Amino acid sequence: MSDAAAQPSVSLLYNPRFRGFIWQAILILIVGFLSYEAVVNAATNMRARGIPTDFSFWDRVASFDINQTLITYSATSTYGQAFLVGLLNTLLAAIIGVVLATFLGFFIGAARLSKNFVVSKLAAIYVEVLRNTPLLLQLLFIYNAVLKPLPNPRDSISFGAGIYLNNRGLVVPDPQFAPGAVYILVAAVLGLAASVAFKAYAKKRQFERGEILPVARMSAALILLPPVIVYLLAGQPISFDTPVLRGFNFVGGMRVLPEFVALVVGLSIYTAAFIAEIVRAGILSVSHGQTEAAQSLGLSRTQTLKLVVVPQALRVIVPPLTNQFLALTKNSSLAVFIGYPDLVQVFAGTVLNQTGAAVQVIAITMAVYLVISLITAMIMNVYNRRMALVER
């Protein structure tokens, strides 16, 4: 039977492997031809229009200013440094946005599941309104209709503790770190490490002897107390430079741009609506039998939530949550509409216009977002693998 001659002879044309080979060859030829044409056309067109084709603009002087810089930058810096400033601004907005959106999203998702009529309905209204209007509209609204008409610095809205809001942004006290401040950081890190160690010890103890140690209270004490004690011992090395109104504007303190406030607030309230739905779906995915079983074992409501519901819900929540984090990062590019100097505004906007190096600039910008996406996806995949259901 293994004799090849026993099989009916099939024309080469009907051989699936041969056909597959042909189709792929055709596809590769088409893609190759299109790419070749694109490259040739681009080369001709760029030469004809005098557009630079190399990366030599990178080290040239940028000669424009950026109003929010996390690293030292001035008009005499290079385009490469402008790129770095934009990238850092994007990351700053994205990271703060992700943190805020996660907290708000979990809160609203839980509120939507509340048995309380008012709480759940309001959460539902929040989700529906925010999800069904464009993010750009929300950003423009926050920026143009809420932040712009705010009073000028003289009539600032005061929140106490030296925090003021006016049409030039949010003014907050600027922390000043004396040399001793580094020990506070050390103490905080040590406290955190101690709390992790204590948690592991408590778990071991529970397995061996069935005793339950007060992990939450101990962790709180271990994380909060050491920095405070060191702060007092080291002679209070952190002081605050409080803003003071002098003339028409504030002196001292730290000014957060209204564009930044609008972007971060807009991104986080918009993404929070999506996260809320993910959280709700995740919690609902844990079957009721699980909760009932946990209660019949005598677990309290908090224990049921912490030990039974949340770990199973997280499995459903994490993958789409990752997508939301990535979406938020990509959406931070909408900063260009309200003039926050993010990567797209600084690099794909000003730098592109000044140098004309369209292909290189767009390629670099896209590559940055791709790398961010890939790194986030990788971290989340590792986490996901650890959380995934362990089956036999």
Place this chain on the structure above:
Amino acid sequence: MTLYLRGDDAPVLAPPTRVGGAFGWLREHIFSGYVSGPLALAFISLIVWLLPDLIRFFVLDAIWSANDGSACRVQGTGACWAFVDRKLDFFRYGSYPGSEHWRVDLTLMIGTVLSARLLWPDGQKSRSGLLAFLFGGPLFIFLMMPGPAAVLREPGVELSILAVGIALACVLEFLNIRTLWVAIVYFFIFPILAVYLLKGSAVLGLMQVDTNLWGGIFLSLLVATVGIVFSLPAGVLLALGRRSELPAVRFFSILYIEFVRGVPFITVLFMANTMLPLFVPDNWSPDRLMRPIIGFALFAAAYMAEEVRGGLQAIPKGQSEGAMALGLSYWQRMRLIILPQALTLVIPGIVNIFISLFKDTTLVAIVGIFDFLRAIDAARIDPVWTGPTVSPTVYAFAAAFYFLFCFGMSRYSQMMEERLSAGRRR
């Protein structure tokens, strides 16, 4: 051995407190816990605090008609609806010449009736569904796009457009046109008709209207429709490619999908706007409006592909194997067995993508296209009208428009989900 027997009865516990009536309901549903009770109280006081102000601003103190912004600039007045009313034509058609608005209305009317027929396959079976299909859809577009004012101005033209819409719906319904034919008309004939109608052509005796003048709601709907219409077939092909057994096909599909999904839409738009003209020969360079639309369609296809892939993965392997055993070829298997099942499964997901794509159309403003939101933002700073209440008013108006569309679509997706799960429900 010791035995333990309980001698006495367990203590009788008090019955759970349950108070009937309004007080009981309040206690159970509003002031039910240590966290949610105070939270509810806080929310209620927030509503009580804000709601009267909102009603006063948007309704009671609002300025409904005025000739310029002076009435809206008076201290203490509310929303400036007069501004929206005055700019309504600009919001709807951009700078499209006023005498030619009927062309836009007609295109929208035909498109709406056709899409209603496709999206609502057997909604017409009930009497109310039939009435909604024959009259509701055409009337809705009639009231939205020309609007009552234009109808009074040119009753003949606008009413005949309404008649065309109703007639088309009747033809589709009473001549029992098959869905496949409707789809062919919608995907192949209607776009060509739309281009000739909107751009104008000497043959039809229609004035040329440059795409620079297109704008407003009409342009938003146009961009969204083109993107959606293109992305569905392209997405299906990409999804099939991603699950193909041929490594090269799979590689290119994955490369495309992951690349597009990994970058922000704005960068895709920048690319379409600045790089696309470089990649093609000089005389092929696409129109200013065409570039972002191409970018949008390419972007949409990648997201659609992932949604369709989800549907393909949900179809058990036995279906494909059974079809193979019957001797069907690859394309026959996909067309007759796999795709009909997979696509019905993901209709809700596809609609959700439509919603996010529709919201994303606002971003085309970055390359200078006057879509609805851009028109709003441009009109907002008109010096004749400028005033403190203008911005909140127009943004509220835009929000209401987008909400109406997106919320409607999400309700539709929930309806379809329920309908599709009917077979699996027991």
